[in-house]
Amino acid sequence: TMRAAVLKRQGVIALETLAVPQLEADQVLVQVAAVGVCGSDVHYYEHGRIGDYVVDHPLILGHELSGRIAAVGDAVDPARIGKRVAVEPQRPCRTCTQCRAGRYNLCPDIEFYATPPIDGAFAEYVTIQSDFAYDIPDNVSDEAAALIEPLSVGLWACERAGIRPGRRVLIAGAGPIGIITAQAARAFGATEIYITDIAEDRLAFALEHGATHVMNARTDGVEGLDVDA
Ligand SMILES: [Zn+2]
Numbered sequence: 762t763m764r765a766a767v768l769k770r771q772g773v774i775a776l777e778t779l780a781v782p783q784l785e786a787d788q789v790l791v792q793v794a795a796v797g798v799c800g801s802d803v804h805y806y807e808h809g810r811i812g813d814y815v816v817d818h819p820l821i822l823g824h825e826l827s828g829r830i831a832a833v834g835d836a837v838d839p840a841r842i843g844k845r846v847a848v849e850p851q852r853p854c855r856t857c858t859q860c861r862a863g864r865y866n867l868c869p870d871i872e873f874y875a876t877p878p879i880d881g882a883f884a885e886y887v888t889i890q891s892d893f894a895y896d897i898p899d900n901v902s903d904e905a906a907a908l909i910e911p912l913s914v915g916l917w918a919c920e921r922a923g924i925r926p927g928r929r930v931l932i933a934g935a936g937p938i939g940i941i942t943a944q945a946a947r948a949f950g951a952t953e954i955y956i957t958d959i960a961e962d963r964l965a966f967a968l969e970h971g972a973t974h975v976m977n978a979r980t981d982g983v984e985g986l987d988v989d990a
Pocket residue numbers: 799800801824
């Protein structure tokens with residue numbers, strides 16, 4: 762058995778003892794080391810839903826995670842046991858048109874952690890397809906590895922926006938994703954990184970963690986900034 766933090770209904774989380782999830786042949790069993798708290802986890806806890814996704818059965822939250830491979834399915838190399846990994850927290854079908862075109866993020870049958878009715882990672886163990894458990898080097902901490910999932914959001918945003926060295930960038934919102942996107946933009950070579958918010962404490966934090974300029978959206982206009990993206 763394992764312990765898990767289960768969202769019973771809106772606003773109620775209970776620590777419960779559950780069966781360890783069963784492995785399928787192409788999966789690994791990950792002993793969870795660290796899990797981030799996403800804005801979506803907070804939404805499900807506080808409001809019991811995000812749009813059409815409603816928590817009408819008990820649900821384990823959490824989808825930003827790292828851990829260690831504790832067991833492998835029959836089709837997976839046993840040499841992976843013991844490896845530290847960051848988890849890409851989704852199970853696409855791999856056979857639909859989108860999956861076969863390489864756009865598995867658009868799979869209509871995708872199972873995404875902590876999105877009803879799919880359980881997430883606030884638990885001692887999770888299962889994931891072996892190729893969605895990425896080896897991490899020893900110099901990356903468990904906590905940092907758990908943040909690779911939100912980091913990937915920032916990296917893809919910069920990729921989509923075509924950020925290149927010397928570019929000037931405007932990011933709307935200095936929450937965790939905005940700040941991690943600012944850090945990604947800096948890594949892509951952007952030289953001026955503007956970020957907006959209405960919370961001064963968030964703007965101050967952003968200035969220390971990637972942004973080069975901050976603007977209060979209540980008082981500062983962005984017209985005339987002439988940014989590249
Ligand atoms: Zn998230």
